[in-house]
Amino acid sequence: MSSAPSAAIKIGSVVVLGAGSAGLMAALTLKRRLPHLAVQVVRSSEIGVIGVGEGTTAVFPRHFFEYLKLKPQSFYAEADPTWKLGIRFLWGPRPHFFYTFAFEFEKRQPELTRNNGFYYTDEFPWLGPASAHMAQARAFPRRPGGLPQFHNNHAFHIENRKLVAWLERQCTEAGVRITEATVRPERGPDGIAALIAESGERFTADLYVDASGFRSELLGRALEVPFLSYQDTLFCDRAVIGGWDRTTEPILPYTIAETMDAGWAWQIEHEHFINRGYVYSSAFLSDDDARAELLRKNPCIPADRTRVVGFRAGRYQKLWSGNVVAIGNAAGFVEPLEATALQVICVETSSLADSLADSLCEPTPTLIELYNRYNTAAWDDIRDFLAVHYRFNTRLDTPFWRAARNDVAMHAAAEVVEFYRQNGPSVVAGPALIHPSNSFGMDGYLAMLIGQNVPHAKPWNAPESERNFWNQRCRKLAADAQQGMTVSEALKALRSPNLKWA
Ligand SMILES: Cc1cc2nc3c(=O)[nH]c(=O)nc-3n(C[C@H](O)[C@H](O)[C@H](O)COP(=O)(O)OP(=O)(O)OC[C@H]3O[C@@H](n4cnc5c(N)ncnc54)[C@H](O)[C@@H]3O)c2cc1C
Structure with a gap:
C-alpha cells in the first residue's frame, strides 16, 4: 500500500518540476479543476524540453475542450494544429490499412449478421466514415455553406514548440506561476522537502509533480522508485x-x-x-x-x-509515492507508434485532479493505491497493444523484424490474440478480455490483427446478399467521403469569419 502524504497535510500548494508538455498540462489541469490550489512551475531553460511529441489521439481534444472546457479558438489560432483521423499503417502483407479513433471494426450494421470486422476486404480497406475519409485524403464531411462538419473522433498533429507555447500562455492566464531555475531536490520525511535552486532559493509545496522528463529527478533519482523496463516487448531505443x-x-x-x-x-x-x-x-x-x-x-x-x-521504454513501479506524483516521461515512456504519450499525460493529470477534488485535497492511502494501479495499467496496456504491432508484422525479412516476430513478449495481449486466432474478429468477448479503461479496446486489436492479416480459425464467406450490401455501403462511404473537405480546405474554413463555434 502506498504511503499518503502525512494525514494532517491538506494539499493547498503544488510545485510542478518541468515545463515540457507534461509539466504544463499538469499545472493547467490542476489549476483549472482546483482553482484554489497554489500551482507553481519550476523549469530550466538550460536543460530545455525534449521538443518532440507531435501526434495525439482523440483523448487530447476531449481533455482540453470537454474536460477542461477550454475554448478551441485560441488553440487553433496559436498552436496551428492540423487534424488527424488515425494512422495509415504501411505494415504487414497488405499494401496498407487504417487505424481510426472511431471504433469501426466492432460496429454492427442492422442489415448484417456480424460486426464490421468480418466483412473487411482488400478491395475496400475502410469500414466506416472515418476510414473512408482517410482513404480519400479528406478530413471532414462538408456542411451546406462550405464549412466542415467537425466531430470528436479526431486527434491533432501539432508542432511541439507551438503546443508548449500555447500551454504556457494558458497556464499563465489560469494563474499558474512559472519560475526559471535549475533545481535539485532535498529529501524529507514524506518524500521531498524542497527543490533548491543554484541561487539557494527554496521551492516548497504540499505536493510535488515530477514532470522533469527522462531525468525523473524526484520519483526516479531522489525517491529511487524502481524502473520496470519494457525491453522484452519494445526493442527500439x-x-x-x-x-x-x-x-x-x-x-x-x-x-x-x-x-x-x-x-x-x-x-x-x-x-x-x-x-x-x-x-x-x-x-x-x-x-x-x-x-x-x-x-x-x-x-x-x-x-x-x-x-x-x-529513450528507454518502461515505467516506474509506482507513479505516486509519498508527496511526489510523476507525469509524462518522468513516469514512463513507450515509443510513439500509437502516439500515446500526450494521451497518457491527459489521463494522468485528469485522474490526479479528480483524486484531489474527490478527497477534498486529502488523498487517502486507498485512493493513492488505486491511482497507481489505474495509471500503471494504462502504461502496460500500451506496451501490450504495441506487442501486436511487432509480433505480426511480416512486411520485411530483416534481422530486426525476424527477432520481433520470434521474441517479442506479448504479456496480456497473448490472450486477446489467442481468442482472435480461435474465433476471428468476434467482439462478443471484448469486455471480458479487455478492461473498459483500455483506450484501444477490442476494436484497436481488431484493426491491427485484421490489418496485418493474422490468420484465424473461422474464415467466413458472407452470404452473397450480405456481401452485396457491404460492397454497396463501402462504395457509398467512399463517394460521400470524396465530397468531404481536405485538411487545407478545412483550415481555410476554420479561418473564415463565417465559422460559428458552438
Ligand atoms: C522520438 C520521440 C517521439 C515522440 N512522439 C510523440 C508523439 O507523436 N505523440 C506523443 O503524444 N508523444 C510523443 N513523444 C513523447 C513526448 O515527446 C513526451 O511524452 C512529451 O513531450 C512530454 O515530455 P515531458 O514534458 O515529460 O518532458 P520534457 O519535454 O523533457 O520536459 C522536461 C522539463 O523538465 C525540466 N527539468 C528537468 N530537470 C530539471 C531540473 N533539475 N531543474 C529544473 N527544471 C528541470 C526541463 O527544463 C523541462 O522543462 C515522443 C517522444 C520521443 C522521444
Missing part, C-alpha cells in the same frame, strides 16, 4: 528525426507509420512542414545507418536537419 518544408504535397488527415529495416518511421503532417522520424533499435542499427536509411527513403530531408534522440 532511439529515433532519428528530420523533415522538410511542405511545397505542393497535400496535407494528409492522418499519420503514416511505415515499416523500416530496424523499426518504423512516422510521417506527421503540419501545415507547412512534414515531420519524419525513424524509431529503431540500437542493437540492430547504428545511428549513422539509421540516418542514412531515413535520408535514402526521404530524399527531401536536408541532411543537416536531422537529430537523434535516445
